[in-house]
Every structure is written in C-alpha cells, then in structure tokens.
Amino acid sequence: MAQAPSNGNGAIDRRLIEAASEACLNAYARYSGLRIGAALRTAGNQIFRGANVENAVFPLSQCAEASAIGAMITEGEKSIVEIVIYTESAEVVPPCGGCRQRIAEFATPDVRVHLLNAAGIRRTFTLDYLLPVAFSLRNLP
Numbered sequence: 001m002a003q004a005p006s007n008g009n010g011a012i013d014r015r016l017i018e019a020a021s022e023a024c025l026n027a028y029a030r031y032s033g034l035r036i037g038a039a040l041r042t043a044g045n046q047i048f049r050g051a052n053v054e055n056a057v058f059p060l061s062q063c064a065e066a067s068a069i070g071a072m073i074t075e076g077e078k079s080i081v082e083i084v085i086y087t088e089s090a091e092v093v094p095p096c097g098g099c100r101q102r103i104a105e106f107a108t109p110d111v112r113v114h115l116l117n118a119a120g121i122r123r124t125f126t127l128d129y130l131l132p133v134a135f136s137l138r139n140l141p
C-alpha cells in the first residue's frame with residue numbers, strides 16, 4: 001500500500017540534505033532558472049549527489065536525479081535507500097516521470113523520496129506512492 005504524502009516528521013540523514021543543497025548551488029540551469037540538487041544514500045551507506053544540467057537543445061538536458069544515479073553507478077553502487085531532491089525555489093520540486101522510473105530501477109517501493117526547499121518546506125513520499133504499478137525487470141520477457 002502506498003504511503004500518503006506527508007510533511008514529513010521522520011528523520012532525514014543530514015548528509016543527504018547537505019549534499020543536495022551543495023549540488024543545487026552547482027546546477028547548470030541557464031534556461032529555466034530552476035536549480036535542483038539531488039542526493040541519494042545507498043545500501044553501502046555512501047552518498048552520491050547530482051545537479052540538473054540544462055542544454056540549449058532542451059531534450060538533452062539532464063535532471064539532478066539522473067546525475068546522482070550516474071555518479072552512484074560510476075562508483076559501483078546499485079541500491080538506493082533514501083533520496084533528497086532540493087531546490088531554492090518557493091515550491092518543492094517532485095521528480096519528473098522519467099526520474100521516478102530511473103529511481104525505481106535502483107530502489108524498492110518503500111524507499112522514501114524527500115522533497116525539500118531552502119525555505120524549509122518538506123514533503124516525503126514513498127517511491128510506490130510516486131510511481132504505482134511501476135514497469136520493472138519483472139515485466140520483461
């Protein structure tokens with residue numbers, strides 16, 4: 001059963017918040033102005049972060065979550081246990097549909113996805129809530 005959205009009272013690993021906010025500062029958001037940082041914690045208790053990287057050819061832009069997952073895979077980890085998506089904008093920013101699927105490739109349905117902003121707004125969802133009935137390896141022949 002999917003966990004309902006909440007304002008989140010459960011603890012978040014402080015390292016994730018720091019890593020995501022630092023990554024946000026380095027975002028390349030020249031076109032949208034929407035800087036986003038993402039940080040994830042792996043089963044090996046390592047933290048990986050990423051920023052969004054926009055491009056003049058818009059479809060070539062990369063989300064912060066994708067950048068963080070790329071960093072994780074580069075270092076040989078494959079299991080996400082918690083993720084923070086951080087922005088300086090007035091509203092927290094949820095992962096796009098594509099990134100929900102990217103996260104699902106490396107996370108179980110109960111993994112918590114925290115959305116934070118610089119003003120201290122926080123919402124926490126389970127991955128299952130954000131991406132119910134996800135396509136997965138089980139669906140491949």
Ligand code: ZN
Pocket residue numbers: 063064065066095096097098099100
């Ligand atoms: Zn995305």
